[in-house]
Amino acid sequence: MPQPKVIHQPQAQRALRRGIFTLTQAIAPTLGPLPRRSVTQNLDKLELLDDGGLIARRIIALPEPDDDVGAMLLRQVLWRMREQAGDGAATTAVLYEQIYSEGLRFIAAGADPMRLRSRLTELLPRLIERLTEETRFLRSEAELQAAAFSVCYDEEMARILGEVLYTIGPYGQVDVREGHGRGMEYNYVAGCYWKGGAQSKEMLRGGHRQVAELQDATILVTDMEIEEPAELVPLMQLALRRGIKQLLLVVASISEKGLSVVLDKRLSDKIRTVVVAIDEFHPGDLSQAQADICLLTGGRPILLKAGESLETVAAGDFGRARWVWADDKNFGFASGKGDPRAIRDQARRLRRTYRETEDDDTRARALGRLGKLNGGLATVYVGGIAKDEIRQRKELAERSIRALRGAAAGGVIPGGGVALAACRDWLLAEAECHDDLEGRAACLILARAAVAPMRLLLANAGYDPSEILAQMTPGESNGGFDVMKEAFVDVAAAGIVDVAQVQVEALRRAVSSAALALTIDVLVLHRDPETMTEP
Numbered sequence: 315m316p317q318p319k320v321i322h323q324p325q326a327q328r329a330l331r332r333g334i335f336t337l338t339q340a341i342a343p344t345l346g347p348l349p350r351r352s353v354t355q356n357l358d359k360l361e362l363l364d365d366g367g368l369i370a371r372r373i374i375a376l377p378e379p380d381d382d383v384g385a386m387l388l389r390q391v392l393w394r395m396r397e398q399a400g401d402g403a404a405t406t407a408v409l410y411e412q413i414y415s416e417g418l419r420f421i422a423a424g425a426d427p428m429r430l431r432s433r434l435t436e437l438l439p440r441l442i443e444r445l446t447e448e449t450r451f452l453r454s455e456a457e458l459q460a461a462a463f464s465v466c467y468d469e470e471m472a473r474i475l476g477e478v479l480y481t482i483g484p485y486g487q488v489d490v491r492e493g494h495g496r497g498m499e500y501n502y503v504a505g506c507y508w509k510g511g512a513q514s515k516e517m518l519r520g521g522h523r524q525v526a527e528l529q530d531a532t533i534l535v536t537d538m539e540i541e542e543p544a545e546l547v548p549l550m551q552l553a554l555r556r557g558i559k560q561l562l563l564v565v566a567s568i569s570e571k572g573l574s575v576v577l578d579k580r581l582s583d584k585i586r587t588v589v590v591a592i593d594e595f596h597p598g599d600l601s602q603a604q605a606d607i608c609l610l611t612g613g614r615p616i617l618l619k620a621g622e623s624l625e626t627v628a629a630g631d632f633g634r635a636r637w638v639w640a641d642d643k644n645f646g647f648a649s650g651k652g653d654p655r656a657i658r659d660q661a662r663r664l665r666r667t668y669r670e671t672e673d674d675d676t677r678a679r680a681l682g683r684l685g686k687l688n689g690g691l692a693t694v695y696v697g698g699i700a701k702d703e704i705r706q707r708k709e710l711a712e713r714s715i716r717a718l719r720g721a722a723a724g725g726v727i728p729g730g731g732v733a734l735a736a737c738r739d740w741l742l743a744e745a746e747c748h749d750d751l752e753g754r755a756a757c758l759i760l761a762r763a764a765v766a767p768m769r770l771l772l773a774n775a776g777y778d779p780s781e782i783l784a785q786m787t788p789g790e791s792n793g794g795f796d797v798m799k800e801a802f803v804d805v806a807a808a809g810i811v812d813v814a815q816v817q818v819e820a821l822r823r824a825v826s827s828a829a830l831a832l833t834i835d836v837l838v839l840h841r842d843p844e845t846m847t848e849p
Contacts, residue, residue, distance in 0.1 A: 321380060321837040327418055330831060333376060333384025338411040340373065341366040341392070345404035346730075346771035347467045348797055361702075365709070366403030367396025379839050384831070391827045395820060397674045400716025401465045401813065402820040405731075405767050409824035412763040417832045420755040431829040433756035437744075438825050441760060442818050444737050448792070449725040449814045450806070455480040460809035461721040464729050465816075466714040471696075471707070474498050475714055478692045484722035485665065486692065487685025490711045492704050493695030498711075500694045505637070506610070506686035507646025508603055510593035513565075514573050517588045518641065525641045526588045528560040533633040533647070535564040535604050536616040538624065540572040549624040550575065553585050556629055561587045562638045562645070564607060566600075588638070590645040599679065606683055609660060610650035611635050661687045669723075681719075720815035727817060729810040731768030732794040734817065738764045760825070772797065 321329060343350035344364040351364045354372040363369050370392040376382040388410055392403045413434070421427055452458050459476030466472055478488060478500055487506065493499055518524045532553070540546060553561055563576070568589050576587040594600040604615045611633025616622045636649035661684060668680040685691060696711050698704040727733040738761045745757035769779035775797035782795050785802065794805040803810070 317839075319839050321839065323835055325380075326835060326837045327421075329378075329380035329837060330384035330387070330834060331415060331418060332378075333381035333386070334388050334411050334414055334831075336376060336381060337370060337373060337385040337388050337392075338407045341369050341404050341407045342770055343774055344369070345408065345767065346774045346797065347464075348775040349467075350774055363706075365396075365713070366407060367392050367713075368709070370396075370403065370407075380837070383837050383839075387827070387831055391823050394674065395823055396713065398677065398716075399720060399813075399816045399819045400713040400718075402717075402816040404770075405817070406820040406824050408766050408770055409763050409820060410828045412766045413759055413824060413828035414831055416759040416762055417755075417828065420751070420759065421832065423751075425752050425755050427833045427835075429750075429752040430755055431833050433750075433752045434759070434825055434829040437756050437760060438822065441737060441741070441825075442821060444740055445733055445821065446727060446814050446818060448733065448806075449727055450811075451725040452722060457726075457809075458718065458722065461726050461811055461813060462714055462718050464726075464811055465717045465813065466710050468707075468710070470498055471711055471714065474500055474694060475711065475718055478694060479715070479718050479722055482692050483688060484719045485661075485668075485681065485684040486688050487682070488715050489691065489693045490708055490715070491693060491695050492708055493697035495695075495697040496699060497697050498695065499697070500692055502692050503646075505635075505646050505648025505650075506688075506691060507644050508592050508607075508686075509644055510591050511642040511644055512640045513568050513589045513591060514577065515642065516573075516577050525639055528562060528586065528588060528638040529636070531560040531562050531635055531638040531647070532556075532558045533562045533564065533607070533611045533613055533635060533638070534616065534627065534631065535607050535613060535633070536618070536624065537566050537600075537604065538616070538618050539566045540568040540624075542569075543571050543575045545624055546572060546575045549627055550581060550585065552627060552629075556632075558585055558632075560638070561585055562635075562640070562647070563587060563589045564604070564645075565589060565591055567591055588640050588645075590640050602679070602683060606660075606686055608633055608652075609657060610652045610687065611647070612651040612653065657687055717813050717816050721811075721813040724813070724815040726811035727814045728792045728794065728805045729812040730794045730796075730805050731765075731771055731812075732792065732805050732810075733812065734821070735765045735768045737761075763824075768794075 340352055343352065344366045349364045351362050352369050354361045354363055354369060370389045373385065373389065376385050388407065391410065392407055395406050396403045417430060420430065452461060455476055458480050459472050462475045463469065463472035512518055512526055517526050576589060592600055592603050594603055608615050613633025614631045616624065616627055616631060634651040635647035638647040639645065664680045664684045668677055671677055694711060696704060696708045698707050741757045741761035741764060745754045748754045748757065772779040772782050786793055792804045792806045794803065796803045796808060796810060
């Protein structure tokens, strides 16, 4: 059991640097189109990984408690980078380690850590502007496929994901599932769906697919838990008076006695009713799903918490859709009769939330709702030879989709680390404009960090970075080395691109987090520190 202790400078800085360096070295080999891999032992099996964020997550703690603090600081940054952007963990790690190591050199030379942090963060917005000045927005399926390949380095996956995102748009709903073959397959479905199937198998009978389908259906949404048959009688009487023939009833839950009413042959011959319950554990998600269904179908939710009941249902509360389906796990519809303007306004608000929020869960929820409002979805089936391979390819496809959404929405920049390395000359010139040590130091630190990802990418591909960089033409913003073709090329023209949002996020997280780490003076180690499997 480790001994509790307090570590002061300079030992604290050295311990942080060792931990940061150790974790970075485990992740750095995964950068580039010709990556090396890391082997991690996960419980009783070994995993061969080239996903920097996942490697960081697998490293629960370093053997040396002093070093572990720095590793865990970086681990948190990398995992959040992976979850939000889907890619860029290795780039973030390399930038973070370079900035921290160079920052320590200037602090040892007399720079003040707090002022250095301030200069680094002040320089960041202008550096991001410089990085993205050649952003190019994707206009074709081929460009999306090239962007996808820059993330996953899998030709089949890049081709399929590029086509899928081109078809359904950057905010479309994409479900990734395990396939049964060796390759990948995909299909498109019109409309939208939610988890939560039919509440009785009786409703699914009559077809070999065990799916209930309704044409020109009426839809009613309520948060009620229906227990007694009498609760449904007013609703069914209204439906009969309105001449409704096909009814989808979305409820919180329904008892067997309640189901006996809608399944009664005397009533079901006049009104075919399918009862479903949305499968959401979070009350907020359930309320949002109910609201979205009503928005898309033109209905109004009947809410028990607002003092309403099925006795108060009016004709205007019903929504409508051209086609409704339900199986034992999901339900959905296509061609809802909601107000197009209201749907567009809600989609606009959700896009703003998705772009502006920093919370990963909020972003994921906004994206899921956006996919449903867009009215179309795609399902991608990922296959492989072994179950572990299928699982790893499925995770890669999910990460690639997150990154590709960013490419479709925010564009791409010259890839292979070229765009970031092109900022070096500007940073060196900027350093000459500062009279204070910390201002010059911030520029020089970032100038050295800017070329670190390209140097590592070349090294991982088996080249001498210094030799390649010496042959590159100074001032040529798009000039780079294609490690696949072993030739100097215009990377933008060759289709070698990086997702702009991923690179911006990697730079922002690396600079702000490493600058903060430079101001840490004391480490307090507990006897029995808490171990977190989730960063």
